[in-house]
Amino acid sequence: MAFTFDATPAAVPTQAVPTQANADPAKLRDEIHRLQQRLLRARESYDQDLFSGDAEVPLDEQLKTISAYTARLEDLTAQLQQHESGAPSAVPTQPSPGGAPERAPEPPASGPYVPTQGAGTAAPTGAQQDPAQLPQPRHAQPAASAPAPAPAPAQVAAQAQVPTPRQPIPGPGITNPDGSPLVSDGTLVRTEEQAIGEYIRFAAEQRWVASTRPGQAGGYAAVCDLLLAALAHKHGVTSDEERASLVRHVDARYRRDYG
Structure with missing residues (x-):
């Protein structure tokens, strides 16, 4: 005090x-x-x-x-x-006439x-104030926590590059990521199993065409990318992760069909 x-x-x-x-x-x-x-x-x-x-x-x-x-x-x-x-x-x-000094x-x-x-x-008032109306002591307030340090620019950039994980879409059906029907080589692909089979067939054939007729491999690559995007969207992963999960099946199909 x-x-x-x-x-x-x-x-x-x-x-x-x-x-x-x-x-x-x-x-x-x-x-x-x-x-x-x-x-x-x-x-x-x-x-x-x-x-x-x-x-x-x-x-x-x-x-x-x-x-x-x-x-x-x-x-x-x-x-x-x-x-x-x-x-x-x-x-x-001077005292008052009565003999006693006036106060x-x-x-x-x-x-x-x-x-x-x-x-x-x-703040004076005319009467004694009720003690219950007097200001009460304030309780101690908790100290404010220190603000978290701002992340470094490199950390922010790295976090921005990390894709946000998505939940797999339940059910056997499959569509393009925008919800439109999935069409492969003029055929409507309705199920996940059908899309996987189409991708394995086209990926194995693209590998063979790229080694024998490189000029024609671009059309097969476009179909493979379309199927991969739909499958990745279905499974909640990236296209690269989806391709890596199917590479063994593509290798097996290539050995079976093209030796």
Whole structure:
């Protein structure tokens, strides 16, 4: 706690400055300045204890002391204003005809100091405020977690190149990736098994044509790519992965048909 709160009655200097009409204005100003500093430190200490929940002096006692500081400060300020304006003092210097000195009217009691977060002034009221309505201490907030470091550009580029895995399409049917019917060499391919058989036959024949008539191998390659794309879409893999899974079957078909 930055300010050691003094809640004893001696903390309020009620007799520090005389209240007669001939009181020295300089002493009044000095006392007002000292009291303002005490009141400021008391409010800062109260605010800190209220929101930290760790008060060395009970908050109720602090509020009483702050109220007493405020009342005394108002009294001294009124005395200084009366002295500067030339008005008679509120405290008479002669006793009343009845023999007993008249007592000066007391200033209205100030209510408890109710701090507002971010404000440094008191909010006096006409009556004692219900303790249930006083601001409650704030609970400790969890520390914000540090932001995750941004990935390196090379890592981002590598992640962008990784294809997103797809789920296999259930059922025996098959189509092109865009949903259109799959046609191979003028024949409608309806099932996955039929598409695999067509791909193995055309891939083996493409290999033989590429070795004997290279100029005609392009048409076979286009049909193979079409079938591979449909099968890869069906199985949720890439075309290269689909080709690698069927290469043994193509080799076996090539040996059977073309020696």
